[in-house]
Amino acid sequence: MKIGMIGLGAxxxxxxxxLVQAGHTVSAWNRSGGSVDGVTMIASPVDAxxxxAVLTMLSDDRAIRSVLLDAGVLKHAKPGLVHVVTSTISVAFARELVALHDAAGIDYVSAPVLGRPDVADKGELNVLAGGAPHAVDKVRPLFDAIGKRVWEMGADAHAANAGKIACNMMITMAIEAMAEAVVLTEANGLTRERFFDLILNTLFGSRxxxxxxxxxxxxxxxxxxxxSxxxxxxxLAAEAAKEAGRTLRMLSAVHAQMAATVAAGMGERDWSAMAALTIESKD
Incomplete structure (x- = not known):
């Protein structure tokens, strides 16, 4: 397939x-330039x-809105193209993207991914795909190239975004759970190494x-x-909870703690740095 890419972060x-290794012809546009072996760099998102198919991996709602929507890119799309957004975006924005693509006569698929850059390097991402079945089927070869499994989230594209946001929410809860467990165990003479050996080999062995x-x-x-x-x-999870008219108390707690982590100057560190804030706090 001829594939356009927008966004060349990690x-x-x-x-x-x-995608190149899988035999696809890839053309890419990146806001900050750069290059990737085997990829043709192009002048604008319109070219993509x-x-x-176009695969967009920009950082957030605002970046996608700026690069694609404000610039009117959708109206220049090739007929029959499928646009795939793999970024973690809000549920509300995903709904908006569906409506805008429908109006432009373009197929749209939400396909956020589970996995860090090292997993992406190995082509072993988990792809959460939401959208019209015919559109998902058309871009399945892309997913086969970047991931180890495609998880079909249904015909409503925004459901895939809700699934990804919920997964990331649960990871932050796991980080905070481990940090609070360390507070209890180290206060009673049990090292975190021994405690983690216990939980990884009994109750909590996930990646x-x-x-x-x-x-x-x-x-x-x-x-x-x-x-950050x-x-x-x-x-995004807090926004989705508000839209659903629900109060999620664990989410509120980890949201506040992650905000405190960033405010403490650790925004560029791994998000598990939130644990250091919890363990070292004397409150």
């Missing part, structure tokens, strides 16, 4: 490389929309617990996923 670059317990045990919060982005994502 995740976008990995996706582009894997002349392909069979999130494995990755972030290792960060907490080592006190090493080099960014894999920045706390984590704050953005739990903010």
């Amino acid at each position: 995740m976008g670059r990995a996706m582009a490389r894997n 929309f002349q392909c069979d 999130s617990y494995q990755i972030y317990s290792a960060n907490i045990a080592a006190g090493n919060y080099e960014p894999g996923f920045k706390a 982005l984590g704050l953005k994502d739990v903010g």
Whole structure:
């Protein structure tokens, strides 16, 4: 397939490389320039929309609105194109994108992904796909190139975004749960290393617990996923809860703690740095 890409951050670059390796012809536009081996850099987002499919990996709602909507890019799209947004965006914005693409006569698929840059490098992302079945089927070869599994979230594209936001919310809750457990266990002479060995081999052996317990045990919060982005994502969860007319108390707690982490100057560190704030606090 001829694939346009918009956004070449750490995740976008990995996706582009894997699409090329899978035999696709990839053309990309990036706000800050740069290059990827095997990828043709193009002059504008409009050029990307002349392909069979476009994969957008920009940071948030605002970036997508600025690059695509404010510039009127959709009206220049090639007939039959499918636009896939893999970014973590708000549920409300995903609904808006569906309506705007319908008005422009373009198929739209929400396909946020689970996985950090190291997972993206290996082409092992989990892809949460939401949208019309015929559109999802058309871009399935893209998903096969960047991911290990496609999780179909249904015909309503925004459901995939709700699923991704909920997953990230739960990761922050896991980080905070481990931090609070460390407070209790270390106060009673049990090292965090021994405690984590216990939970990883009994109750909580998932990838999130494995990755972030290792960060907490080592006190090493080099960014894999920045706390500033984590704050953005739990903010999206808070927005979705408000839209649903519900109060989610655990979400409120981790949202406040992630905000405090960023306010403490750790926005560029890994979002598991939130644990350091909890463990070191004397409140």
